[in-house]
Amino acid sequence: MISSKDMVRDHGAVLFIYPQACTSGCTLQANGFKANVRALADKGYAVYGMSADEPAAQAGWKAEHGLPYPLLSDTTKQVLGSLGALTPENKIKRCHFVIAKGGKVEDAQVGIGSKESVPVAVAFVTSK
Template identity: 35%
Template sequence: MSTRLAPGDTAPDFTLPDADGKPVSLADHRGRKTIVYFYPAALTPGCTKQACDFTDNLDVLAEAGYDVIGVSPDKPEKLAKFREKESLKVTLVSDADRSVLEAYGAYGEKNSYGRTIMGVIRSTVVVDESGKVAHAFYNVRATGHVAKLLRDLEV
């Protein structure tokens, strides 16, 4: 079971391929606040709702100084299909070996329909301008999470 991050921790750095296969690094976002959200699978109902909510609020978040990166174990090709099908504007990156998911505590045991399985734990980590964790939310719901996040961040 991976360790969950807490406010004040240094956010693990990463460089992952985006939907076009181009590298995206957390370090490139230093100086801006970055919302890194982890979701189980592209093109599924809950993950689609969450990604669309982030896309719909991207301008509001950007005005408040936040960048948004969505991380899943999906391959870049699937992320590209997801982006095109849903007209997503949020940056989606592929963590196929789940190393970043594990580093952020977003992969491990979870309950799914009454049984315990290993999988992606829907989570959101807000990283401040200096690379420290400002907020860490685990086991979030796909629906309503972005609205709650906006309230929590006072955006």
Template identity: 40%
Template sequence: MNTLKEGDKVPNFESINEQGETIKLSNYKGKKLVVFFYPKANTPGCTLEACNLRDNYEVLKEKGYELLGVSADSAKRQSNFKKKYSFPFPLLADEDKTVINAFGVWGPKKFMGREFDGIHRKTFIIDENGIVERVIDKVKTKNHAAQILE
């Protein structure tokens, strides 16, 4: 797993959001961007994380951040997740793992004693020029916005 690190330039990615609209990194040029990767929509940890970001969305916006959630779920699943919890930010349906691989968050994981490949829960804070400012490896799902703002 070759994960982007602080100081790396983010490759210009393109994917679709929960509505089937194309989203590109270049859409965020000149803005600070938080890209958070989560394993699966509508699962307990992912719901806690995304709801915490939703509940602190205005504070994050005031600090100049745009948010973008990414998982390998289908657009329909992402759309259901977004509607169910009223998320104000787009969710990428990265089924072909283009964005996931660009950031290097796909790799071996362990869960309940078994090993498998999957998405690692990580968050990338990207500056106005598309450079990784910070990587949050140990995401606290219940308090993620505070981690971003620290």
């Protein structure tokens, strides 16, 4: 289990939220962050993914695509709701959050498309 404090204690974090593992848009987003994990790490940011999928589904998807970062499961959608990542129908909005070391949210993109999420997050982090 990873706490939010642990995520940003020693470095910043890019947390991306996706509706469901193993779907085409979510895989596109996850592989985009995989391709850019080094560029983000070089700027002091670790990558984390999150959805409401069960841990076993997350683990299988992570292994299948060789994702080099933690995937977090929020099966109750409590955290997702607190981040504003749910629709009124309780469905997950694709999002990403750039969080500075220590916990300050620097950028929040809620409802962003799978094609736009990675370049927007990477551009934000690397322009700093």
